[in-house]
Amino acid sequence: MESSAQYQLLYHRLKKEILADVYPIGSVLPSENDLCAAASLSRSTVRQALSQLETEGYITKQKGKGSIVKSKSRSLNLLSFHGFSAMVDKTKMSTLSVQEPTFMPWPEDFPFELSELEKGAGCIHFARVRSVARRPVMYELTFVPNLNLPRFVRQFKLNQSFFEFLAKEYQLEITGMEQQIWAVAANSIHTQHLQVESNTPLLKINRKYHSNRSHLHLYSILYCDTEKYALGNTSGVINQSL
Amino acid sequence: MESSAQYQLLYHRLKKEILADVYPIGSVLPSENDLCAAASLSRSTVRQALSQLETEGYITKQKGKGSIVKSKSRSLNLLSFHGFSAMVDKTKMSTLSVQEPTFMPWPEDFPFELSELEKGAGCIHFARVRSVARRPVMYELTFVPNLNLPRFVRQFKLNQSFFEFLAKEYQLEITGMEQQIWAVAANSIHTQHLQVESNTPLLKINRKYHSNRSHLHLYSILYCDTEKYALGNTSGVINQSL
DNA sequence: AAAATAAACTTGTACGTACAAGTTGAAATT
DNA sequence: AATTTCAACTTGTACGTACAAGTTTATTTT
Numbered sequence: 001m002e003s004s005a006q007y008q009l010l011y012h013r014l015k016k017e018i019l020a021d022v023y024p025i026g027s028v029l030p031s032e033n034d035l036c037a038a039a040s041l042s043r044s045t046v047r048q049a050l051s052q053l054e055t056e057g058y059i060t061k062q063k064g065k066g067s068i069v070k071s072k073s074r075s076l077n078l079l080s081f082h083g084f085s086a087m088v089d090k091t092k093m094s095t096l097s098v099q100e101p102t103f104m105p106w107p108e109d110f111p112f113e114l115s116e117l118e119k120g121a122g123c124i125h126f127a128r129v130r131s132v133a134r135r136p137v138m139y140e141l142t143f144v145p146n147l148n149l150p151r152f153v154r155q156f157k158l159n160q161s162f163f164e165f166l167a168k169e170y171q172l173e174i175t176g177m178e179q180q181i182w183a184v185a186a187n188s189i190h191t192q193h194l195q196v197e198s199n200t201p202l203l204k205i206n207r208k209y210h211s212n213r214s215h216l217h218l219y220s221i222l223y224c225d226t227e228k229y230a231l232g233n234t235s236g237v238i239n240q241s242l
Numbered sequence: 243m244e245s246s247a248q249y250q251l252l253y254h255r256l257k258k259e260i261l262a263d264v265y266p267i268g269s270v271l272p273s274e275n276d277l278c279a280a281a282s283l284s285r286s287t288v289r290q291a292l293s294q295l296e297t298e299g300y301i302t303k304q305k306g307k308g309s310i311v312k313s314k315s316r317s318l319n320l321l322s323f324h325g326f327s328a329m330v331d332k333t334k335m336s337t338l339s340v341q342e343p344t345f346m347p348w349p350e351d352f353p354f355e356l357s358e359l360e361k362g363a364g365c366i367h368f369a370r371v372r373s374v375a376r377r378p379v380m381y382e383l384t385f386v387p388n389l390n391l392p393r394f395v396r397q398f399k400l401n402q403s404f405f406e407f408l409a410k411e412y413q414l415e416i417t418g419m420e421q422q423i424w425a426v427a428a429n430s431i432h433t434q435h436l437q438v439e440s441n442t443p444l445l446k447i448n449r450k451y452h453s454n455r456s457h458l459h460l461y462s463i464l465y466c467d468t469e470k471y472a473l474g475n476t477s478g479v480i481n482q483s484l
Numbered sequence: 485a486a487a488a489t490a491a492a493c494t495t496g497t498a499c500g501t502a503c504a505a506g507t508t509g510a511a512a513t514t
Numbered sequence: 515a516a517t518t519t520c521a522a523c524t525t526g527t528a529c530g531t532a533c534a535a536g537t538t539t540a541t542t543t544t
Contacts, residue, residue: 064506306536
């Protein structure tokens with residue numbers, strides 16, 4: 001962490017504590033004045049930290065009441081499976097390795113444009129199948145340019161979170177992404193991995209992730225069986241008021 | 243406009259001026275000190291307005307340089323068609339009315355949960371087909387609760403932008419949305435409107451839009467033929483957890 | 485002329501004060 | 515006991531100061 005600003009330090013601390021359930025969802029954070037006293041900071045500085053938590057969706061503030069913890073992450077938004085009414089139980093999710101991480105040249109029909117830097121570096125590729133309640137729902141192909149990611153092939157285990165691994169091992173954070181979405185008919189590869197009949201409609205998503213290393217992008221190709229679980233996400237600033 | 247706060251007034255003024263090309267994309271806003279002097283405000287207040295413009299994606303700030311206009315809207319991200327490499331020519335897009343706006347009760351199998359307020363109000367419904375280069379690509383069903391939207395049925399023309407109409411007529415702004423996405427096989431209704439063969443894979447998207455009126459939501463059901471054009475979007479700062 | 489330096493900008497961080505306005509619960513009144 | 519009132523919270527808005535740090539332009543020096 002190289003953020004030396006006081007409000008950034010407080011922001012990170014509060015975010016960690018929210019994620020660690022020190023302040024569970026629905027609970028109220030200490031008041032601004034309490035945070036001032038505890039951290040020996042001015043109210044302006046404390047408010048700057050809280051403001052960042054608010055814009056990132058972790059808390060909502062209510063005049064007269066306080067700062068209420070809203071959610072523990074805003075990234076569920078990007079790629080989460082939903083049942084028809086309730087969120088899928090995370091304990092029922094599992095990941096199967098289809099292709100262990102290997103170093104290889106970029107595929108010839110790679111659907112994304114690559115920079116010269118990326119082309120020259122070659123890529124690391126792996127593939128996984130995600131299941132919910134033992135039912136395969138997503139077949140995911142990931143491609144990473146081999147740029148300053150030492151020991152990746154050996155150290156990354158496919159059953160762990162890819163993004164968390166990148167953050168912990170390389171201080172690499174995902175800052176944004178572009179995606180394109182199609183509906184396609186399942187071919188023989190998909191029928192095998194997703195256990196669906198041929199020509200079943202599948203969601204195909206091509207994703208390019210941007211990171212805090214300006215020239216390093218990650219690429220994913222996803223095939224999703226939405227027969228039972230829809231792919232859901234949320235975007236923008238949503239007003240609460242349950 | 244019922245925002246009496248000074249920073250809100252400045253925020254709205256600057257936003258309008260950005261949209262009106264007083265400050266085109268890439269240009270630099272007046273410096274914070276200039277804005278202070280011009281509006282007789284303190285720098286904190288000016289910074290609060292600029293901060294809001296920044297989090298909403300209108301400007302980026304750069305230390306030492308200034309506030310640079312980034313984009314004129316943040317909602318195009320939500321729904322745009324892409325060709326394989328370049329954006330589709332907007333002049334080739336057209337809209338066909340399938341169902342003119344009519345007042346009706348909510349459908350019995352409506353896929354979203356409705357509040358009691360919305361249920362009681364009934365809904366306004368209309369449907370459109372969007373085409374790119376004379377090829378139908380999207381069949382869109384829209385449902386709006388009949389809440390304080392006078393003259394809607396009479397005044398809204400289906401070939402105009404729905405969101406722009408709401409903004410201009412009712413000062414209604416879209417602040418966010420939730421969506422669920424499926425891949426489905428085309429049935430007889432879709433084959434008719436989208437001119438595709440039966441069982442063609444289609445993208446189905448259910449959307450709930452949130453607005454600046456906290457109890458007013460808009461609902462859309464979309465069917466997209468992605469044979470030729472993918473549905474693309476970009477999302478800003480996101481977090482890990484995959 | 486070229487390079488180093490300094491001055492004059494810009495935004496970023498951090499401190500402080502004061503009061504407005506919404507919420508809550510205890511105290512006083514009925 | 516029920517209601518009203520008020521005090522003690524909470525966040526929101528707005529003002530001010532001071533300095534740090536990045537960028538650009540003008541000046542001075544080489």
